[in-house]
Amino acid sequence: MSVTRLIWLWWLPVALVAVWWFASAGTNSFFFPPLNRIVAVTWRDLASGELLGHLRVSLLNMVAGLAISAVIGVVLGLIIGEWRALREATEPFLNFVRAIPPAAVVPIVIVAMGIGPEPKIFLIVFACTWPILLNTIDGVRGMNPQMLEMARAFRIPFGLRNRRILFMGALPQIMAGLRIALAVSLVLMVISEFVGASSGLGFYIRAKKEAFAMAEAWGGTLLTGLLGYLLSAIFLRFERWALHWHLRSEPGKATS
Amino acid sequence: MNAMSTLPSAPPMQVRNLSKSYGAAEILRGIDLDVRPGEILSIVGPSGVGKTTLLRSLSGLTALSAGSVSIGGKVVNGPAPEIGLVFQDYRGSLMPWMRTLENVAFPLEGKGMAKAKREEIALKCLADVGLESAARKYPWELSGGMQQRVSIARALAYDAHILLMDEPFGSLDAQTRMVLEDLVIALQRRLGISVILVTHDIDEAIYMSDRVVVLNGRPAGVVDLVEVPLGRVREQIATKSDPRFVEARNRVMREIMGG
Numbered sequence A: 001m002s003v004t005r006l007i008w009l010w011w012l013p014v015a016l017v018a019v020w021w022f023a024s025a026g027t028n029s030f031f032f033p034p035l036n037r038i039v040a041v042t043w044r045d046l047a048s049g050e051l052l053g054h055l056r057v058s059l060l061n062m063v064a065g066l067a068i069s070a071v072i073g074v075v076l077g078l079i080i081g082e083w084r085a086l087r088e089a090t091e092p093f094l095n096f097v098r099a100i101p102p103a104a105v106v107p108i109v110i111v112a113m114g115i116g117p118e119p120k121i122f123l124i125v126f127a128c129t130w131p132i133l134l135n136t137i138d139g140v141r142g143m144n145p146q147m148l149e150m151a152r153a154f155r156i157p158f159g160l161r162n163r164r165i166l167f168m169g170a171l172p173q174i175m176a177g178l179r180i181a182l183a184v185s186l187v188l189m190v191i192s193e194f195v196g197a198s199s200g201l202g203f204y205i206r207a208k209k210e211a212f213a214m215a216e217a218w219g220g221t222l223l224t225g226l227l228g229y230l231l232s233a234i235f236l237r238f239e240r241w242a243l244h245w246h247l248r249s250e251p252g253k254a255t256s
Numbered sequence B: 001m002n003a004m005s006t007l008p009s010a011p012p013m014q015v016r017n018l019s020k021s022y023g024a025a026e027i028l029r030g031i032d033l034d035v036r037p038g039e040i041l042s043i044v045g046p047s048g049v050g051k052t053t054l055l056r057s058l059s060g061l062t063a064l065s066a067g068s069v070s071i072g073g074k075v076v077n078g079p080a081p082e083i084g085l086v087f088q089d090y091r092g093s094l095m096p097w098m099r100t101l102e103n104v105a106f107p108l109e110g111k112g113m114a115k116a117k118r119e120e121i122a123l124k125c126l127a128d129v130g131l132e133s134a135a136r137k138y139p140w141e142l143s144g145g146m147q148q149r150v151s152i153a154r155a156l157a158y159d160a161h162i163l164l165m166d167e168p169f170g171s172l173d174a175q176t177r178m179v180l181e182d183l184v185i186a187l188q189r190r191l192g193i194s195v196i197l198v199t200h201d202i203d204e205a206i207y208m209s210d211r212v213v214v215l216n217g218r219p220a221g222v223v224d225l226v227e228v229p230l231g232r233v234r235e236q237i238a239t240k241s242d243p244r245f246v247e248a249r250n251r252v253m254r255e256i257m258g259g
Helices: A003-024 A035-047 A050-082 A084-099 A102-113 A117-141 A145-153 A158-194 A201-210 A214-242 A244-249 B051-059 B100-110 B115-128 B144-157 B174-191 B202-208 B236-241 B243-257
Strands: B013-022 B025-035 B040-044 B066-071 B083-086 B162-166 B194-198 B211-216 B221-227
Touching: A003 A035, A035 A050, A035 A214, A050 A084, A050 A117, A050 A158, A050 A201, A050 A214, A084 A117, A102 A117, A102 A158, A117 A158, A145 A158, A145 B083, A158 A201, A158 A214, A158 B100, A201 A214, A214 A244, B013 B051, B025 B051, B025 B221, B040 B051, B040 B174, B040 B202, B051 B083, B051 B162, B051 B194, B083 B144, B100 B115, B100 B144, B115 B144, B144 B162, B144 B174, B162 B174, B174 B194, B174 B202, B174 B236, B194 B202, B202 B236, B202 B243, B211 B243, B221 B243, B236 B243
Parallel strands: B040 B194, B040 B211, B083 B162, B162 B194
Antiparallel strands: B013 B025, B013 B066, B211 B221
């Protein structure tokens, strides 16, 4: 990447951070500590291993939750998408459950499942399965039906047909669902660690706030944002790789 | 294994009293047809008469309401291994996530054939349609005519003895169309396969076929079966200006347009 391109892409974020850095330098505000102190304490807690431990716990919950949602969402989505009677039977139910804000079930889940990693993973799964499931259903329904007819005409065995045609045909939509799920999982990861948790980024932010260590709380928040940014950048790369045929065959549909 | 080695053995296909209804709408009634081994047979008729329904019934994709289809004396229900289907919409029947070679080899993967073997056959069939050099390309990198060649290669790789084609050249330009018509004729002559072609283009039907089936009526039945007396060597300009070509065309046209 050329230097000009780097400047073109990064001048605004760099400028904003610089403004924050200098404008907040030397402030005595309790709630808005100076950025240099936030960076310093965050670095200190990272170096001591305290924050890294929380980061690890959070990441594990997220990855586990996302993986479980992806399997449930894709498998059920492929089945429901193909099976009209099932689709019509499940539609009202899906629309209802999807309308429940996942954060609303946090208290019940924590009470029911205790404070281990299970309730956190469960909440992420609960929230992330819907976008993947609904997108997979859409992906199957939006497929050119002739592809499936082709599979029938050439007597392609069921498993091979599902893997190489049905799944691949729905893949652009599945990836769109995963992209949403990734963002949702970050939210649920933090929220689930606010309540009934003893580790994780959410726990760190809340504990520091309650100890009136505002610079640390800010640091945890910024780190969460950075984590989300990095994960979505990695996901975008993965998506471009997995869907290169789609992006190149239908240039209008390219994602950002 | 490959179509090349099966020259004289395209099985005869028999259609007896075939009827097809969708709900209360009766589309086809009492169709009898014998497809001779190694012939090109076209099905023509006014648009909406049920040509595609007939082809789908022959392919086994659509269940019959009554009657039977048999291949080599065996009654078939559902898609038969002897039949290779070429769709009109090549965009929808080639997989954009598979390279050309994979698309052609895919039905062989369905047969459980090892990768090296199926790619060897697929490459040979691509060569049969003049597309060996496009093996590593994706379908969407190819022109419409080339994509349709890939579809034909796929049917050949599947070792189809009977090629069923539904308006295969319908969305191609006139020039590409003629080239592909000649390609299918040449493949038929070389491989000895049977070809059943649905088309709305009467000239194309007569130019390519040994016999032309004219469908008409509601529900549709076979109103005529025209033997095309033009021999087995066809040439775009000479054949189409032959008085017997013109005579056959006029006959079919009258039957379709009811004049």
